[in-house]
Amino acid sequence: MRASLLISVVGAAASVSATLKIASALSVIEYTPELWAIRQASSSTSAKSSGASSPIASITNGGVANIVSDTSVDLASNAETQALRQFATHKNLRIIYTVAEVAYRLVARSASATTPAGLKGKRIGTMPGTSAAYFVERLLQDVGGLGPSDYTVVSGNICMASPCGAGTLPYMLAHGTIDAAGMWEPTMQLVIDAMGTAGVPHTVFQNGSVYSEVFNLHSTSEKLADAAKRKEIVAFLKLLDKAEAQFAAPAGPSDAIVSLVASSVSGLAGNTSLVKAVWPVHTWTGDLHADKVLDVLVQEDAWVARVDRRTAMSRETLSTLIDASVLAEARQG
Template sequence: MLASALLTTATVGLLASSASATLKISSALSVIEYTPELWAIRQASSSSGSSSSSSPSIATITNGGVANIVTDTSVDLASNAETQALRQFATHKNLRIIYTVAEVAYRLVARSASATTVAGLKGKRIGTMPGTSAAYFVERILQDVGGLAPSDYTVVSGNICMANPCGAGSLPYMLAHGTIDAAGMWEPTMQLVLDALGTAGVPHTVFQNGSVYSEVFNLHSTSEKLADAAKRKEIVAFLKLLDKAEAQFAAPAGPSDAIVSLVASSVSGLAGNTSLVKAVWPVHTWTGDLHADKVLDVLVQEDAWVAHVDRRSAMSRETLATLIDASVLAEARQG
């Protein structure tokens, strides 16, 4: 996923009195994935009945991500996709993954006139955002499913879209108008791609394979924050709240109207569009856990790609293993 530079500057006050906040969380406010964090603290605030000092895990969420936590010591937690964690960990070995908030199986959509199989995209124009998790997904699915090398197709840079109408330069517009043959990106851009193609009456094919690539959207801290006994206690308390929120997000019957409303009103650019939130909900898996071995496998494979893009050496599996700290969640679940 894209670094926080493209996101709208915003601050979400989780309680009426931000002055009493003890945790500062930096998250990408233009993605759905961060919203269990917001729901967790809103629910804690509601159950406490006030914003008194006894309220559990009082926090604020500011727009950003892992780039903020490694440069701003006032930030205690940060959430982002694994691509940005790898990018920052290369030069900031104090970064730590402590929880997986969500996993998202990205979608690649092609005009059927261009291709009805992944292999059929050879020689075609593929829209995505270079250097991001979406670009990594495009390369992986074209290679692993279609047997295509990067030299077999042309990557075309396109923009995300959060709400209709999607303007020129956005992936939904480009694919609907035939500027590109296929597009791969995170949500809700891909749902808006499907909507645009449907409106234009353009036959299309959807490719999705979570075993090839799913975005892993993690919550991070730093070794210094986790070594501070008082701060660690607050972080552990927050993970307990987040666990409860994740269970509600992952409810078999689907999200409650209150959750959908919160997501639609809290993600930058969605402008309260609950229908769009419901449409993309099945693409998201609310993990609410930390499967260290699985995350490490993703990091090792993806870092080879990130290292190439960033023109550095890939990190070893042993080095990448130190990016993951499962002890915090284990502590939160004791007793």
């Protein structure tokens, strides 16, 4: 992951007089509607004519770990796994919006397995302790009937651009170091590409009903209780709603959006073809379905608690992690 990148936009709506600081993982595609929202605010006619000189937001590399440790951070985006990890010790964390949902993929060498159950006794590459590792366990359990002791987890790295080097999941699977790999995008697309280049028959497993990453936008109870700061956050959610609608356009993303994503995600180096290839795997939610998110949190926290060697949180406790009032306020008028 590259060094921290600061992205600022000048020319926000006049009602927003200060800069929101957002911590987001700049190496994932999921964060990019936030950046598009900022860029659109900058280029809008109303923004240009408002005379406002303060940028509406800045995005710095990070996530929920930053918002609970740095009071200068107002918003943060991450997958639900990291939110659970931080909420266990920071009960002031709040989920206020779902930016994206991603149905992860697991790819196996067909010679090793053509069904999840066939991966018994095999080596599965992923990144332990992450949402990808949770996905692998859930898929193999719920679809393949396998428990964690039925296979071996092998740690591997992500890849953002071809050719993928030794130690990355695409390289490991193509060279037979592992039998299958499960990870977020674009690594899995590069896994598929590497298998095709190497001429290795492979099988792709994907089941969004078993697990889809829920990539959320977070704040803290303190930030939301501050009237001035809350007003800025509400204004940003209005912009984000518009950006999400454009990302989720039935006809697909515009060339401008694809270009922005390709040039703004760390490691993609402007690869628009790769962005287009993984786009269908992403659902640009642009909402907050509190009950659905809570169901995911309750089930997943049992796994996170086991990995982190702590007691799982109750459904009642986890319900306080979600605050739907901010989005409701943003949509009032």
